[in-house]
Amino acid sequence: MVSLAAVPAFFHSPATRIPGYTSSRAAYPQCRRGAEARPRAAEAAQAAPAEEEEKPWRFRWNGLGSDLSEPQEEAIRGLSPKLPNRCRALMPRIVSLSPGDENLGMALAFWAKAMNPRRVDWLLVLKELKAVDSTLLAEVLEYALLEDSFEANVRDYTKLVQIYGKQNQLQEAEKAFRAMKARGLPCDQIMLTALVDMYSKAGDLTRAKEAFEDIVMLGLPLDKRAYGSMIMAYIRADKLGQAEDLIKQTEDQEIFAGKEVYKALLRAYSYKGDSDGAQRVFDAVQFAGTAPDTKLCALLVNAYCLSNKIDEAICVTGNMRSAGLEPCDRCVVLILGAYEKANRLEGALEFLAEIEENGAVIGQEPSQLLAGWFGRLGVVHEVEQVLKGGRNSKENRHSSSVQKDGRNSRKSKQSVSVQKEGRKSRRSKRISIPLPLQQN
Numbered sequence: 001m002v003s004l005a006a007v008p009a010f011f012h013s014p015a016t017r018i019p020g021y022t023s024s025r026a027a028y029p030q031c032r033r034g035a036e037a038r039p040r041a042a043e044a045a046q047a048a049p050a051e052e053e054e055k056p057w058r059f060r061w062n063g064l065g066s067d068l069s070e071p072q073e074e075a076i077r078g079l080s081p082k083l084p085n086r087c088r089a090l091m092p093r094i095v096s097l098s099p100g101d102e103n104l105g106m107a108l109a110f111w112a113k114a115m116n117p118r119r120v121d122w123l124l125v126l127k128e129l130k131a132v133d134s135t136l137l138a139e140v141l142e143y144a145l146l147e148d149s150f151e152a153n154v155r156d157y158t159k160l161v162q163i164y165g166k167q168n169q170l171q172e173a174e175k176a177f178r179a180m181k182a183r184g185l186p187c188d189q190i191m192l193t194a195l196v197d198m199y200s201k202a203g204d205l206t207r208a209k210e211a212f213e214d215i216v217m218l219g220l221p222l223d224k225r226a227y228g229s230m231i232m233a234y235i236r237a238d239k240l241g242q243a244e245d246l247i248k249q250t251e252d253q254e255i256f257a258g259k260e261v262y263k264a265l266l267r268a269y270s271y272k273g274d275s276d277g278a279q280r281v282f283d284a285v286q287f288a289g290t291a292p293d294t295k296l297c298a299l300l301v302n303a304y305c306l307s308n309k310i311d312e313a314i315c316v317t318g319n320m321r322s323a324g325l326e327p328c329d330r331c332v333v334l335i336l337g338a339y340e341k342a343n344r345l346e347g348a349l350e351f352l353a354e355i356e357e358n359g360a361v362i363g364q365e366p367s368q369l370l371a372g373w374f375g376r377l378g379v380v381h382e383v384e385q386v387l388k389g390g391r392n393s394k395e396n397r398h399s400s401s402v403q404k405d406g407r408n409s410r411k412s413k414q415s416v417s418v419q420k421e422g423r424k425s426r427r428s429k430r431i432s433i434p435l436p437l438q439q440n
Contacts, residue, residue, distance in 0.1 A: 072096050075132040086115040087124050094125075099135045108143050122150045138163045138172075145179075154180065158191045165198030173198060189220035196226060200233035208233040224250075228257040235264050240277065247284060256288040263296060270299040273306030294320070298330045305338035313338065314351060321358060329363035336366055340373050348373075 075095040083091060090111045097104050111117070117125075122144045129137045141160050144150040157180040164173035177195070181187065192215045199208035212230045215222060227250045234243035243265055250257060262285045269277035282300050285292055297320050304313035313335050317327040332355065339348035352370075355362065362370075 075134060078132050080128060080131070083124060083128060084121070086111075086117060087121055087128070089115070090125060091128055094129065094136060094140065095132060095134055097136060099139065104136065104139060105143060108140065112147060112149065117149055119149065119151045122147070138167075142176075152183075152185075154185050154188055154191060157185065158194050161191065161194050161198065165194065165201065168202060170198065170202055170204075187214075187218075189215055189218075189223070189226070192218075192220070193223070193226045193229060196233070197229040200229045200236065203236050205233050205237040205239070222255075224255055224257060227255060228261045231257055231261050232264060235261075235268055238268075240265065240268055240272075240274075244277070244280065247281075251284070251287065259285070259290050262288065262290070263299070266296060266299045270303040270306075273303060275300075275303040275307040275309055275312070278303035291323075294325055294328045294331075297325065298328060298334070301331045301334050305334045308338065308342065310335060310338045310342065310344075310347070326360060327355070329365050332362065332366045333369055336369050336373075340369070345373075345377070 072095060076092050079088070079091050079095070090107065093107050094104065097107075115121070126137065126141055126144070129140060138160060141156070141163070145152045145156060145160070150156075157176055160176045161173045164170070164176065173195075177191070180191075192211050195211040196208050196215075199205075199211060208230060212226065215226060227246065231243045231246050234240070234246065247257060247262075247265070262281060266278055266281040266285070269281060278300050282292065282296065285296060297316060301313045301316050304310070304316065313331075317331055317335070320327055320331075335351060336348055339345070339351070352362070
């Protein structure tokens with residue numbers, strides 16, 4: 001086995017060393033990385049011995065070398081066995097290279113000359129690179145765009161822009177966009193939406209607005225994705241009012257952004273402690289036809305707790321139970337934290353009693369918060385007794401449910417009556433705990 005580093009120097013100049021090969025862009029050297037490699041390849045070709053050029057040489061497709069990294073070996077093993085032969089010959093060679101390796105252009109040039117691929121073959125190669133999560137996807141797509149056999153269109157350039165956008169390589173994405181326009185390909189709504197999304201994720205509100213306005217000026221339709229990307233740009237720029245206005249504009253057109261967009265705006269209002277804004281967005285989520293989940297409810301609870309509106313936060317948890325959602329530990333922690341900040345121990349205990357009556361179980365995080373709070377008040381022993389009583393209450397209720405099947409109706413009624421009295425007794429004991437605080 002030989003590595004690509006051992007390939008003869010004359011192979012590093014495909015336009016001159018591969019007989020009969022022609023391309024609309026003189027192969028890979030006009031690509032971004034290929035242009036940098038071309039001078040070095042020419043010098044290496046001149047330095048090669050004359051007798052070496054006269055020797056016949058064949059490109060070995062299985063010459064992958066022995067210094068492959070574990071990710072490269074794993075990528076080779078993960079290649080689809082259903083690839084056609086012409087693609088299967090190229091794929092191991094590509095995935096064995098590293099980003100920026102000049103031998104990539106050489107391998108692609110030789111493959112294009114030897115196999116005469118069609119567009120479907122290029123697409124299979126790109127699809128397989130994406131499947132194995134190869135870092136060379138953008139470079140191979142760059143090369144393919146310059147090949148006549150690839151028959152590049154607007155959507156191909158859009159994919160390249162999206163790849164660079166995900167990698168936060170804005171300059172490379174803009175180069176690809178300019179190259180598309182230089183070829184005279186029309187700019188459509190999907191390409192401009194990709195630009196809006198890219199600038200939005202990069203936090204460039206000005207460029208995102210320019211791309212969004214281009215869609216409007218060209219008379220192209222605005223869809224859910226375009227609006228969502230622009231709304232997210234406003235949210236990332238902390239322009240929550242403008243984001244909410246754009247949401248209302250989309251709702252007037254009966255176009256609703258995705259749930260993740262509403263959640264992002266709700267989270268922004270929640271962390272600011274703006275309960276009014278959080279409630280408006282929470283209502284808008286339901287107007288859009290999305291049923292709120294526990295995470296959205298927790299964000300609303302957080303907004304009310306940060307604005308010291310504990311009663312409204314508790315009301316949210318009550319509405320959750322009415323809708324069939326059990327308040328999560330996060331909601332409980334937020335409310336208990338707000339009670340602790342307001343120094344309202346009695347209210348916190350009443351809230352816990354209500355939770356217990358509804359059959360909820362207090363998780364580890366709320367329990368730790370309570371332990372720290374009660375420890376600072378010096379009532380740890382009383383709290384331990386209360387919590388122990390709560391556990392016994394649950395065990396008794398479970399035992400009563402099991403015994404009920406084997407007893408007659410009269411004994412079952414008596415057992416339930418005794419348990420109700422026991423719960424009332426324990427609840428009164430729990431409420432009496434804040435007395436040390438009131439005395440202080």
